[in-house]
Amino acid sequence: MSALLSLRDVWVEYGDRIILEKVDLDVEAGSFVSVVGPSGAGKSTFLRVILGQEAPTRGKITLDGAPLAPECGPDRGVVFQRYSVFPHLSAVQNVAFGLECAQAPVLARLFGAARKQALAEAAAMLEAVGLGHSLDLYPAQMSGGMQQRLAIAQALIKRPRILLLDEPFGALDPGIRADMHALITQLWRQYDLTIVMVTHDIREAFTLGTRVLALDKRRHDPHAPHRYGATAVYDLPLVKPAPVDEPLEEAAA
Ligand SMILES: Nc1ncnc2c1ncn2[C@@H]1O[C@H](COP(=O)(O)OP(=O)(O)O)[C@@H](O)[C@H]1O
Numbered sequence: 001m002s003a004l005l006s007l008r009d010v011w012v013e014y015g016d017r018i019i020l021e022k023v024d025l026d027v028e029a030g031s032f033v034s035v036v037g038p039s040g041a042g043k044s045t046f047l048r049v050i051l052g053q054e055a056p057t058r059g060k061i062t063l064d065g066a067p068l069a070p071e072c073g074p075d076r077g078v079v080f081q082r083y084s085v086f087p088h089l090s091a092v093q094n095v096a097f098g099l100e101c102a103q104a105p106v107l108a109r110l111f112g113a114a115r116k117q118a119l120a121e122a123a124a125m126l127e128a129v130g131l132g133h134s135l136d137l138y139p140a141q142m143s144g145g146m147q148q149r150l151a152i153a154q155a156l157i158k159r160p161r162i163l164l165l166d167e168p169f170g171a172l173d174p175g176i177r178a179d180m181h182a183l184i185t186q187l188w189r190q191y192d193l194t195i196v197m198v199t200h201d202i203r204e205a206f207t208l209g210t211r212v213l214a215l216d217k218r219r220h221d222p223h224a225p226h227r228y229g230a231t232a233v234y235d236l237p238l239v240k241p242a243p244v245d246e247p248l249e250e251a252a253a
């Protein structure tokens, strides 16, 4: 079986600073890859490269066997720890904006029936992430957990095949984080997503992931800290029990 996403000998360098070195990785469709590693290791850089926001200095990345498009296409969605949503747009406008960008890339604005359709789709997606009653709220009127639900809806509205999450729950309280874990697990199954999630919470990495990838330097040069970059030092496939749907639906309610 060929992988959905493949990285071959991928390097990222900023001048003489090596951030990532020789990253080789195959991600199967439907997997949930948790990425852990020390602060500054290059985890966010790794996500930006998969997102196509940044080109690797060397190496090759393919999505479904084809070279990665040089910008964030609709096949990849992303959620950051904070500030993923637009403060001047309501929840439903935030989510519809994703569709407007995809369908009207120059103006990022749809009119008439197309706009009505986009707003209806956005409302349905907000329902799916548990924000069905908050369509007209602005981000400033929402809790951190609600804002992250909104950011997830905004990423999912384009129906990406790969969802990239950069410490998406790191700023949330533990109770809220547990709700978000139930939500993301449910959405992962419901939308047949492939997820790559960076987290500094090792327990979260093992609870949610089907695979845990540790990015770190293999070698250190104390006199030249940027001489070596990070790579996948551990790559652990996890054996998970078959999904049980009932408790998840309860948790998401
Ligand atoms: N645009 C950039 N130019 C120069 N250095 C950068 C740039 N972006 C990130 N870095 C450096 O790359 C390293 C990895 O950063 P990052 O990927 O954000 O790490 P992590 O997400 O694991 O904490 C850090 O040392 C950071 O300072």
Ligand SMILES: [Mg+2]
Pocket (backbone or CB within 6 Å): 043, 044, 045, 166
């Ligand atoms: Mg980071």
